[in-house]
Amino acid sequence: MIWGDGGTYGAWADLLDRWARREAVDPAAFPPLVREQFDGDTWARLTNRITTALNDRLIAWAGATSRGIASAKGEFAFGQALAQARTGLRTVRGFACSPALPEELRSQLVSMVENQVRQAQAQLEEQAQKLTRQGMDRRDAEQRLRAIRDNAFTAILAETASPAAAPQWQQPGITNTPRRRIIPG
Numbered sequence: 001m002i003w004g005d006g007g008t009y010g011a012w013a014d015l016l017d018r019w020a021r022r023e024a025v026d027p028a029a030f031p032p033l034v035r036e037q038f039d040g041d042t043w044a045r046l047t048n049r050i051t052t053a054l055n056d057r058l059i060a061w062a063g064a065t066s067r068g069i070a071s072a073k074g075e076f077a078f079g080q081a082l083a084q085a086r087t088g089l090r091t092v093r094g095f096a097c098s099p100a101l102p103e104e105l106r107s108q109l110v111s112m113v114e115n116q117v118r119q120a121q122a123q124l125e126e127q128a129q130k131l132t133r134q135g136m137d138r139r140d141a142e143q144r145l146r147a148i149r150d151n152a153f154t155a156i157l158a159e160t161a162s163p164a165a166a167p168q169w170q171q172p173g174i175t176n177t178p179r180r181r182i183i184p185g
Helices: 007-020 040-071 075-096 103-129 138-150 153-158
Strands: none
Touching: 007 040, 040 075, 040 103, 075 103, 075 138, 075 153, 103 138, 103 153
């Protein structure tokens, strides 16, 4: 069967392309995927596109997180960079757990994201533990490690995985939440 508008595959392809460009995408816009609607080759192409889009967003998240952490001046800014990184992870995880995805694929994608989260947290902690050997003051290195653990990426794993946690799948590190204001007393 041929659809003039591309049907479900075309809708997903368009939305995935927009998500890859970091455009805000409403999770409700994705039509439900039913494996049996597609022949084997088409299903393989579609799942490959979905997996690639998710992987690309994880790579973009890692890059944005690295840049944010590297440019942080002081522990407060470092903590902010970690908090923004968690927001980006929620966005990616929200996509992975979309109810429009079949359960088996959704489970695989959520697992992929969660493994990346655990690896990123472990790498950050390992890097912080090496700081004293690289010449950083021991107290400063311990403070950095404490900040990493207090703002752990893995904290999102305890949250309910749902697209509602990330109502608009947007660019990692960009949030719609207001900034904290510090008012001297």
